[in-house]
Amino acid sequence: MLSVRDAEAIIFDAVQPLHQPQDIELVDLCTANQRILATPVTSGLDFPHWDNSAMDGYAVRYEDVHNASVENPVVLEIVAEIPAGYQPQVTIKLGQAARIFTGAVMPNGADTVIMQEKTRREANRVLINTAPQPQEFVRHQGDFYQAGSQLLPVGIGLQAPEIAILAAAQCDRINVFRRPRVAILSSGDELVTPAQTLKPGQIVDSNQYALAALVKQLGAEVLMLGIVKDDQNNLQKAIAEAVSQADIVISSGGVSVGEYDYIQQILLSLGAKIHFQAVQMHPGKPLTFATFGNVLYFGLPGNPVSALVTFWRFVQPAIHKLSGIAAGWEAKFLRVLADDELTSNGKMETYIWGKLHLIDGVYKFHKAGGNYSSGNLINLAQTNALAVLPVGKTQVCVGEEVLVLLT
Numbered sequence: 001m002l003s004v005r006d007a008e009a010i011i012f013d014a015v016q017p018l019h020q021p022q023d024i025e026l027v028d029l030c031t032a033n034q035r036i037l038a039t040p041v042t043s044g045l046d047f048p049h050w051d052n053s054a055m056d057g058y059a060v061r062y063e064d065v066h067n068a069s070v071e072n073p074v075v076l077e078i079v080a081e082i083p084a085g086y087q088p089q090v091t092i093k094l095g096q097a098a099r100i101f102t103g104a105v106m107p108n109g110a111d112t113v114i115m116q117e118k119t120r121r122e123a124n125r126v127l128i129n130t131a132p133q134p135q136e137f138v139r140h141q142g143d144f145y146q147a148g149s150q151l152l153p154v155g156i157g158l159q160a161p162e163i164a165i166l167a168a169a170q171c172d173r174i175n176v177f178r179r180p181r182v183a184i185l186s187s188g189d190e191l192v193t194p195a196q197t198l199k200p201g202q203i204v205d206s207n208q209y210a211l212a213a214l215v216k217q218l219g220a221e222v223l224m225l226g227i228v229k230d231d232q233n234n235l236q237k238a239i240a241e242a243v244s245q246a247d248i249v250i251s252s253g254g255v256s257v258g259e260y261d262y263i264q265q266i267l268l269s270l271g272a273k274i275h276f277q278a279v280q281m282h283p284g285k286p287l288t289f290a291t292f293g294n295v296l297y298f299g300l301p302g303n304p305v306s307a308l309v310t311f312w313r314f315v316q317p318a319i320h321k322l323s324g325i326a327a328g329w330e331a332k333f334l335r336v337l338a339d340d341e342l343t344s345n346g347k348m349e350t351y352i353w354g355k356l357h358l359i360d361g362v363y364k365f366h367k368a369g370g371n372y373s374s375g376n377l378i379n380l381a382q383t384n385a386l387a388v389l390p391v392g393k394t395q396v397c398v399g400e401e402v403l404v405l406l407t
């Protein structure tokens, strides 16, 4: 059976990131949070824009004060006061200083700032009682960034630091990649919406809601296509429609070996390339992955836990890669300590759902309580991680290290 690692490689290989010119849209800086930058940003401004003071204090000439001490303070005449926001009009000459504030432009002539705490003011004179380093507390023009070089590269996620940089560079409209479009459908005669009255044999289509929530969290656009009965014609129409509208189609149910598990058959009849129909993992073994050109199709198993585990392990990284992010789309694992014994039959890569607790700065993994079944969605509540036991590993003891995938 195909290993999880090989399945992941096949999926990543099939993902074509949204890098075409038609995939770029212009957004306002205020709505750019969490979007992916689509064109590089440069600025015509140096950062800092001009030499400025890093402290509230006095702008001086180093040569005047390099021998100053508490015993032999240097006395300078204050010839100007320079608040932030103003261009100084003076040149500091030998024996002179300017009162200056943090962020204010350095006056000509001065090259060093003495912080206020190391001085004593006497009317229009200041006593300097410390010898500074040359150019101390001066933030020089271009120290942080030089005009014309690349400020931000394509393919980075925009978060608070990048948004601040864009604002500072006066980019108030930004090119970002459009959000991936993800269509979700559920298949099964037993499924009804939460608003419908349940008849004997029926259950609510909970997968649709869980998957939509996860897709939205990733910043993608969700098309909820609803429930499709286990009828080949309906299913064929629904899948064809989904493929025509989306970059990624996710269905849940109908991928196992039962009489009414039609998904693979329909994918073939619609001309999809089926890459695999089973992965050596539990839960999630019947995961099906296919492509229609650049459109990715994930046929997730219907069991509620299997649907979510396969989403977290494979669909989430695929959405990340598709969204245009330049690096780091892979599933991320943490090494933590097991706080419960974890077991597997050793034949499948096994994903155990539970909760990470931070205890004295160390993450510890607790297996979810209750009935442990891929059909049980109840004990998924308040979990935040999946512990992973590789093939061949049948037991992780309490206190032993284990890899976990954050969910």
Ligand SMILES: Nc1nc2c(c(=O)[nH]1)N[C@H]1C(S)=C(S)[C@@H](COP(=O)(O)OP(=O)(O)OC[C@H]3O[C@@H](n4cnc5c(N)ncnc54)[C@H](O)[C@@H]3O)O[C@H]1N2
Pocket (backbone or CB within 6 Å): 186, 187, 188, 190, 191, 203, 204, 205, 206, 207, 208, 252, 253, 254, 255, 256, 257, 258, 261, 283, 284, 285, 286, 300, 301, 302, 303, 304, 306, 374, 375
């Ligand atoms: N003979 C075999 N039977 C099964 C195998 C197998 O290897 N041989 N694999 C089992 C495994 S593992 C899984 S996982 C499931 C996968 O089943 P399907 O993907 O075909 O899904 P369904 O049969 O449609 O449903 C399974 C289960 O999940 C419930 N379900 C389905 N859709 C939803 C939904 N949208 N919301 C909530 N719950 C849903 C459905 O009612 C079933 O209980 O197959 C095993 N069988």
Ligand code: MOO
Pocket (backbone or CB within 6 Å): 281, 282, 283, 284, 285, 286, 301, 303, 306, 374, 375
């Ligand atoms: O592996 Mo299935 O995915 O147990 O329920």
Ligand SMILES: [Mg+2]
Pocket (backbone or CB within 6 Å): 253, 254, 255, 256, 257, 258, 260, 261, 302
């Ligand atoms: Mg089935």
